[in-house]
Amino acid sequence: MRHLLSAGDLTPAEAVTILDTAAQMAATQEREIKKLPTLRGRTVVNLFFEDSTRTRISFETAAKRLSADVINFSAKGSSVSKGESLKDTALTLQAMGADAVVIRHQASGAPHTLATSGWTHGAVVNAGDGTHQHPTQALLDAYTLRRHLVGDGGRSDVTGRDLEGLKVAIVGDVLHSRVARSNVQLLHTLGAEVTLVGPPTLVPVGVGAWTARVSYHLDEVIADEKPDAVMMLRVQRERMSSAGGGFFPSPLEYTRGYGLDARRLAALPDHAIVLHPGPMNRGLEISADAADSPRAVIVEQVANGVAVRMAVLYLLLAGGAPATNERADA
Amino acid sequence: MTDYLLTDVSPLGEAATDVLLADGRIAALGADARARANDDAVTIDGAGLVLLPGLVDLHTHLREPGREDAETIRTGTRAAALGGFTAVHAMANTSPTQDTAGVVEQVWRLGREAGWVDVHPVGAVTVGLEGERLAELGAMADSQAQVRVFSDDGRCVHDPVVMRRALEYVKAFDGVVAQHAQEPRLTEGAQMHEGVVSAELGLAGWPAVAEEAIIARDVLLAEHVGSRLHVCHLSTAGSVEIVRWAKSRGIDVTAEATPHHLVLTDEEARGYDPVFKVNPPLRTQADVDAVRAGLEDGTIDIVATDHAPHTREDKDCEWAAAAFGMTGLETALSVVQETMVDTGRMTWADVARVLSTNPARIGRVADHGRPVAVGEPANLVLVDPAARRTVVPEEQATKSTNSPFRGRELHGRVVATFLRGRATVLDGAPVDESQVVA
Numbered sequence: 127m128r129h130l131l132s133a134g135d136l137t138p139a140e141a142v143t144i145l146d147t148a149a150q151m152a153a154t155q156e157r158e159i160k161k162l163p164t165l166r167g168r169t170v171v172n173l174f175f176e177d178s179t180r181t182r183i184s185f186e187t188a189a190k191r192l193s194a195d196v197i198n199f200s201a202k203g204s205s206v207s208k209g210e211s212l213k214d215t216a217l218t219l220q221a222m223g224a225d226a227v228v229i230r231h232q233a234s235g236a237p238h239t240l241a242t243s244g245w246t247h248g249a250v251v252n253a254g255d256g257t258h259q260h261p262t263q264a265l266l267d268a269y270t271l272r273r274h275l276v277g278d279g280g281r282s283d284v285t286g287r288d289l290e291g292l293k294v295a296i297v298g299d300v301l302h303s304r305v306a307r308s309n310v311q312l313l314h315t316l317g318a319e320v321t322l323v324g325p326p327t328l329v330p331v332g333v334g335a336w337t338a339r340v341s342y343h344l345d346e347v348i349a350d351e352k353p354d355a356v357m358m359l360r361v362q363r364e365r366m367s368s369a370g371g372g373f374f375p376s377p378l379e380y381t382r383g384y385g386l387d388a389r390r391l392a393a394l395p396d397h398a399i400v401l402h403p404g405p406m407n408r409g410l411e412i413s414a415d416a417a418d419s420p421r422a423v424i425v426e427q428v429a430n431g432v433a434v435r436m437a438v439l440y441l442l443l444a445g446g447a448p449a450t451n452e453r454a455d456a
Numbered sequence: 457m458t459d460y461l462l463t464d465v466s467p468l469g470e471a472a473t474d475v476l477l478a479d480g481r482i483a484a485l486g487a488d489a490r491a492r493a494n495d496d497a498v499t500i501d502g503a504g505l506v507l508l509p510g511l512v513d514l515h516t517h518l519r520e521p522g523r524e525d526a527e528t529i530r531t532g533t534r535a536a537a538l539g540g541f542t543a544v545h546a547m548a549n550t551s552p553t554q555d556t557a558g559v560v561e562q563v564w565r566l567g568r569e570a571g572w573v574d575v576h577p578v579g580a581v582t583v584g585l586e587g588e589r590l591a592e593l594g595a596m597a598d599s600q601a602q603v604r605v606f607s608d609d610g611r612c613v614h615d616p617v618v619m620r621r622a623l624e625y626v627k628a629f630d631g632v633v634a635q636h637a638q639e640p641r642l643t644e645g646a647q648m649h650e651g652v653v654s655a656e657l658g659l660a661g662w663p664a665v666a667e668e669a670i671i672a673r674d675v676l677l678a679e680h681v682g683s684r685l686h687v688c689h690l691s692t693a694g695s696v697e698i699v700r701w702a703k704s705r706g707i708d709v710t711a712e713a714t715p716h717h718l719v720l721t722d723e724e725a726r727g728y729d730p731v732f733k734v735n736p737p738l739r740t741q742a743d744v745d746a747v748r749a750g751l752e753d754g755t756i757d758i759v760a761t762d763h764a765p766h767t768r769e770d771k772d773c774e775w776a777a778a779a780f781g782m783t784g785l786e787t788a789l790s791v792v793q794e795t796m797v798d799t800g801r802m803t804w805a806d807v808a809r810v811l812s813t814n815p816a817r818i819g820r821v822a823d824h825g826r827p828v829a830v831g832e833p834a835n836l837v838l839v840d841p842a843a844r845r846t847v848v849p850e851e852q853a854t855k856s857t858n859s860p861f862r863g864r865e866l867h868g869r870v871v872a873t874f875l876r877g878r879a880t881v882l883d884g885a886p887v888d889e890s891q892v893v894a
């Protein structure tokens with residue numbers, strides 16, 4: 127693994143290795159002294175062309191807990207059309223000696239361009255690009271699912287285990303969601319079954335090629351498939367206005383069809399958990415009842431995000447895992 | 457002026473013969489040619505070479521005035537000559553826009569001064585390509601540039617009333633409206649063909665229906681007002697079907713396909729390399745197959761390059777920020793040979809039809825696209841179909857390097873190009889500019 131650009135690039139073995147490594151990282155975070163010396167002297171640059179305080183802080187925390195030097199570079203405000211150039215920024219960072227570049231960009235494919243252009247020699251980690259991918263989000267979701275739903279809900283050792291047989295419903299604005307794209311690929315790689323649920327306007331043309339079922343009816347999916355987990359996607363209110371594309375008639379109608387409320391929560395199997403990548407629109411895609419219920423693991427997802435990002439940076443920069451080394455030798 | 461004796465050449469790929477070019481015309485054919493050649497005529501051994509009428513491009517972006525950093529009329533027409541062209545139509549989306557007699561005459565004059573090919577400016581349909589008010593189409597038609605092709609290319613004449621008026625108005629001077637068919641509301645922010653690949657890459661889709669809906673509307677408008685319509689760079693299977701239907705109804709419509717839509721698909725976008733970002737976008741393999749079939753059966757009348765040079769800054773960036781378009785003048789003939797001739801789907805006579813005769817007829821260009829016959833203007837290209845060459849954009853004559861064929865081995869090579877009997881290209885190289893005098 128030289129870069130982490132897309133969840134679809136990961137083999138099952140690589141994905142499980144990341145989850146296992148994340149579990150080790152999480153264990154160290156329960157100690158009193160959380161900092162590990164692993165990446166001392168290495169430089170991680172957070173290159174954020176798009177605002178996302180929570181993702182940036184998560185990566186920053188992960189890098190610092192591994193003792194890396196962290197540079198935060200916010201290029202926000204530089205519009206894509208004006209082309210405040212990704213290239214020039216990358217060349218600058220290269221000159222600073224970045225060992226890894228964590229990039230968040232509003233343009234789909236920007237991390238791919240950065241990784242293949244030769245503008246930087248560092249490892250590139252995609253922290254969310256346009257409506258394309260957000261692989262570390264999918265990894266932290268998978269990690270969270272495994273903790274709760276594999277091996278008696280965390281009571282036994284799940285090292286080496288994938289998500290075989292789990293049923294996951296991903297609900298909401300699939301069309302604009304990099305979280306959905308990443309999760310569909312990674313969950314399939316790990317053996318889970320995915321059902322995408324949303325209004326037809328928010329499901330992309332071409333979805334037929336994805337490794338997921340598609341339904342337009344959340345109540346049917348809950349009743350018929352009895353999902354082990356429901357992942358709610360953030361829906362932007364602007365999407366209903368005509369300027370925003372007119373994807374649905376009103377927030378109220380959206381909530382009636384696709385919102386997770388107390389009634390739907392009660393209809394889920396007893397063991398089922400609720401995920402959300404945040405930030406939530408309470409009252410739109412998720413009600414306060416659902417968001418604050420004990421089955422919601424949304425706060426835990428944030429903590430798991432740090433562990434997963436530590437694992438990714440560790441595997442990319444320290445190259446410790448056997449699976450990674452074997453591939454490098456091949 | 458130098459006379460040229462082309463020996464053993466195959467006109468339109470048929471039986472080998474000798475051809476004498478003198479005084480700007482085809483002076484003799486067959487045994488007569490050798491006999492009538494005077495002593496200082498330059499002899500070119502044409503064994504194995506195909507002689508075609510000089511190619512005519514109905515769709516070229518020369519970028520001058522306004523974007524001389526990407527291309528100039530001089531560099532673009534030199535590239536055209538190297539690609540086997542003797543006439544090109546320069547699209548109107550320059551800065552200032554080619555929407556007045558003054559600007560089209562300037563482009564026409566710069567073309568003459570460069571002297572590589574005949575430059576026929578395309579006039580804008582609407583003022584500033586804004587789609588609202590008709591430009592002074594009559595003044596452009598009556599100017600020295602004698603504009604006959606009108607297009608807002610780059611943008612679609614989307615307002616049905618404006619399109620109707622334009623179709624009607626150009627009848628007065630036998631003009632044609634060349635439509636860039638793209639329904640604007642269906643393609644807001646569009647980045648690539650909408651389908652399986654766009655869904656995965658998370659790039660906003662440019663659906664086939666946005667092209668097809670405009671073509672369907674326009675052929676019906678053309679039928680209603682009894683006008684001539686040309687469809688630019690048709691790219692989808694559905695568009696081929698609509699044009700086929702329209703022709704069967706007797707509607708006066710012609711259609712063009714680009715070389716890139718004959719060979720490349722949306723799969724190319726997977727690497728996010730903006731060199732493959734083009735408008736209309738690269739479509740699916742099924743679309744490519746349908747476009748080839750449409751070209752083969754005559755539904756599609758011509759191949760035109762849509763040569764769209766862009767500076768490195770406009771392509772050396774993330775996909776969404778990059779400009780649409782790819783170069784094509786120096787690769788078009790090879791792509792047509794590879795996809796249509798070497799596959800047995802078309803003859804060289806068909807190539808002459810789609811790359812010379814038909815575009816000259818649609819653009820009302822006299823003296824181009826003529827038969828290879830005694831007395832005809834010596835606008836000709838000599839092609840070596842057996843040659844193989846690898847594309848190195850930096851070595852091309854076009855000022856820009858955004859060729860989608862970088863590193864590809866292409867079939868065939870232009871050996872010589874003649875404009876009114878004067879060689880603009882010999883041995884595959886441009887004839888030194890000081891020797892080219894208009």
Ligand SMILES: [Zn+2]
Nearest residue numbers: 609610636688
């Ligand atoms: Zn166009």
